[in-house]
Amino acid sequence: MTVHAQTPNPVISQADQVDAYLRDKMTKTRMPGMQLAVVKDGQIVLSRHYGTASVEFGVPVEDDTVFAINSITKAFTGVAAMRLVEEGKLDIGKPVGSYLADLPETWRGVTIRQLLSHMSGLPDVMGAPTVETDAKAAWTWVQTRPVRFAPGERFDYCQTNYTLVQQVINQIEGRPLDAPLATAQISVANMKHTAYGDTYDVIPRRAPTYRWTSPSQSQSWTEAATVLRATSERFLPFRRASSGLNSTASDMAHWIISLQSGKILSKESLASLWTPATFNNGDKGQWSTGWQIQQRGTHRAVGMTGGGRAAFAIYPDDGVAVVILTNLTGTFPEDFIDKVAAIYAPDLPLSGIAALRIALDQRGYHHASMVAAELDAKDPGTRWPELEMNDWGYRLMATNRRTEALAIFQLNATKHPDSSNAEDSLAHAYLVNDNNAAAITHYRRALVLDPGNTSAQRNLAKLLQGPNAPHS
Incomplete structure (x- = not known):
């Protein structure tokens, strides 16, 4: 089953639908002009x-x-x-x-x-x-x-x-x-x-x-x-x-x-x-x-x-x-x-990331795993490209939407359990959300998957040398 975009509202014109959607985006992002x-x-x-x-x-x-x-x-x-x-x-x-x-x-x-x-x-x-x-x-x-x-x-x-x-x-x-x-x-x-x-x-x-x-x-x-x-x-x-x-x-x-x-x-x-x-x-x-x-x-x-x-x-x-x-x-x-x-x-x-992004804007990013599961149930062939999801998470992080970014990185690591890069990014998300213990856990997982992951090596070393680092 292929998931298609919602049928446009026949009462509201396409132009008016776009206007309403983009004006809402402008308000949420505090954007001056577009x-x-x-x-x-x-x-x-x-x-x-x-x-x-x-x-x-x-x-x-x-x-x-x-x-x-x-x-x-x-x-x-x-x-x-x-x-x-x-x-x-x-x-x-x-x-x-x-x-x-x-x-x-x-x-x-x-x-x-x-x-x-x-x-x-x-x-x-x-x-x-x-x-x-x-x-x-x-x-x-x-x-x-x-x-x-x-x-x-x-x-x-x-x-x-x-x-x-x-x-x-x-x-x-x-x-x-x-x-x-x-x-x-x-x-x-x-x-x-x-x-x-x-x-x-x-x-x-x-x-x-x-x-x-x-x-x-x-x-x-x-x-x-x-x-x-x-x-x-x-x-x-x-x-x-x-x-x-x-x-x-x-x-x-x-x-x-x-x-x-x-x-x-x-x-x-x-x-x-x-x-x-x-x-x-x-x-x-x-x-x-x-x-x-x-x-x-x-x-x-x-x-x-x-x-x-x-x-x-x-x-x-x-x-x-x-x-x-x-x-x-x-x-x-x-x-x-x-x-x-x-x-x-x-x-x-x-389907996939595009549908998830639209749904989370409406329902909230804390529903990321649930919405992804719903999309998978509708279309078992749904693809979740790792790099595209990773980029999305970092865009959220760049605008200080840290908890939303964490939800996306968590989902990405779940969808790509063998990826050192996904674990590395998830660790970074925990780090910026002030959860050092979880960051250490996921940096270690990243290194198990790829011992040559220099980013994980460097950041894990910094965390373990920190004054409040938990014991191994």
Whole structure:
């Protein structure tokens, strides 16, 4: 039995249902402003804007308000790579060393596909002290760091990957190595309000971005005590294959329409773009060439997220796409984008994590195990992807929804009893919920499952050396 999305209320219009749902999300997340676009069968069927773009000046969000889309930039980079594959100029199965000469020997064998799908094992340039101030020094620094694991062994989100892809594509195209990559796509899709830049660039009608934070380092985080602060982000040109685009929901919708209609890529290239990369052991990952690939029952959801405040998803089997852009870090619109899609695609099978997320928003996260059991009873074939659930838990933790995060990590460990990573994450959740004894128990379980789990080793050692550590 396949669990499908609920039939939309025939009395309330689809647009009104979306409005009510998103306004409730804005209230719960204390979000200043948001844009939405829904594409159905190649047409924009809904375009909405809500709230405030600039809190300082009381400027409302409009259709042409521009938002930072951060790592959604990677999806454009993936498309740029596939355009070169179409032209026969790039083979993403080849090692990066086939295209770039001046690289550490340990980097040269990593394939372009492994870079695009974050399976490279390379050190992350984001750790460089000068990553926001001196590109040359940052790039020199990262090349001195050890590799983390053999290419293709596991997933590790790493911005170094996309800097290398940027250099490869630009070398092939005969441009400076740090030139932006999406210019052609922006032109084809007629994206009038889309441009590269960061906080330090003057971008017309760009909304500031915000974050709720604790007033001081010494004050504990509670919702009542938090204050809204503007954020500052720097994306030097050498990193603009991974971050740095700014856009509107309508522009993004036009890009999606152009992509699916064959104006940017052929159907064959699009299918390749949306095929998950595989690990060395043959398992499929959650990423392809710059895109996240997830299952929604027997259907697919492909897309990307950015900055904890922007997301888009295309549902190729349902003819629907949804874009949600916000100006508040920590809103994670990827967690409510499925619900909007389901209003316009009532046959979208939202089983597993997608159905669980919608149900827990209504019934409370303390019912996580019960709701999951109900979903399993309705559909014994329900899949619970470990990495997707793990990501969800960490998004909750990032917004200080600690007890909710714990419920998800508990469920993940139950669904994946042989996973050291699931036990490691559960231990972390107990730690941030001030239950050190339970954290120690689960770090030990993580190490039984994988004695080489360095995260569990490090955190367990710290706990056992603490002044209030329980005896073994």
